[in-house]
Every structure is written in structure tokens, then in C-alpha cells.
Amino acid sequence: MPTRINLDHRGIDLNSVRCPVCDEDVETEEHIFVHCNLARKIWKDVLLWWHVYNVNVLGLLEAINLVDKVNLPPPLSTLFDAVVQTTLWFLWRYRNEFAFAPKRPNLDFLFNDIKLFSFNWIANRHKNISINWIEWFDNPCNTLSIPL
Numbered sequence: 296m297p298t299r300i301n302l303d304h305r306g307i308d309l310n311s312v313r314c315p316v317c318d319e320d321v322e323t324e325e326h327i328f329v330h331c332n333l334a335r336k337i338w339k340d341v342l343l344w345w346h347v348y349n350v351n352v353l354g355l356l357e358a359i360n361l362v363d364k365v366n367l368p369p370p371l372s373t374l375f376d377a378v379v380q381t382t383l384w385f386l387w388r389y390r391n392e393f394a395f396a397p398k399r400p401n402l403d404f405l406f407n408d409i410k411l412f413s414f415n416w417i418a419n420r421h422k423n424i425s426i427n428w429i430e431w432f433d434n435p436c437n438t439l440s441i442p443l
């Protein structure tokens with residue numbers, strides 16, 4: 296990935312290799328997707344939204360495969376995995392907007408965008424799964440009316 300530290304290792308001269316979002320550490324994949332304060336906040340929000348407790352995202356591979364750590368029955372596990380992948384994509388997008396867009400992205404919209412885009416992607420990619428938007432936004436575990 297073209298993180299600042301990876302670009303620096305390839306000889307591209309940058310003003311800084313620190314995270315453009317928090318400026319608290321070197322920008323690696325692990326930092327962007329797991330350890331940055333922004334990522335920690337978003338993973339916490341996602342897990343609470345899904346009523347997943349006692350699970351922490353400690354590394355990038357763990358984040359990518361988070362569905363394996365969460366005990367959800369299918370097809371909820373499929374939906375949760377789509378949310379995880381959407382979250383990773385949005386963390387990368389937020390970082391890029393923060394670094395390159397003329398206007399700083401609004402952090403208040405990030406979590407709602409993850410909810411909205413994951414809903415849209417699931418609704419459009421899984422024609423055999425019918426999910427209710429209102430339930431999805433409030434409690435995705437109830438979206439299919441499957442008791443947990």
C-alpha cells in the first residue's frame with residue numbers, strides 16, 4: 296500500500312512519514328487500519344453497533360478476518376464481514392481525503408457513511424438477502440429478524 300513509510304522505503308522523498316490524521320506515529324498499514332486513534336474509535340463504534348463485546352482489533356490481519364473472531368450465525372456473519380471490509384475501505388478513504396483533499400473530511404460522517412455504504416453494497420450485491428434500512432441503522436443483528 297502507498298503508505299508514507301512504504302513510499303519512503305521506495306526512495307520517494309516526503310516531508311514526513313508520520314500519520315497525516317493524528318501525527319502520533321509512523322504511517323504504516325497497521326497504524327492506519329488499527330492503531331490510529333481514528334481507527335480505534337471506528338472499530339469500537341462498529342463493534343458496539345453490532346453488539347459485539349469482548350473483542351478487540353489488535354492487528355491488521357485480525358481486522359481483515361474479524362468475522363472469524365465474532366460469533367455470528369450465517370447470514371449475519373456474511374453481513375458483518377461486509378461491514379468490516381467497508382470499514383477498512385472507509386478508513387483508507389478518510390486517510391486519503393485527510394491527506395489530499397483541499398477540505399478536511401468530517402469525522403462525524405464517517406461512521407454513518409460506513410453504515411450507509413455497507414447497507415447499499417449488501418442490498419445491491421446480495422439480491423437474495425432482504426435487509427431493512429431502519430433496523431440496519433439501529434441494530435443490524437435484527438435486520439433479518441433472526442434471534443441471536
Ligand SMILES: [Zn+2]
Nearest residue numbers: 314316317331
Ligand atoms: Zn494516526
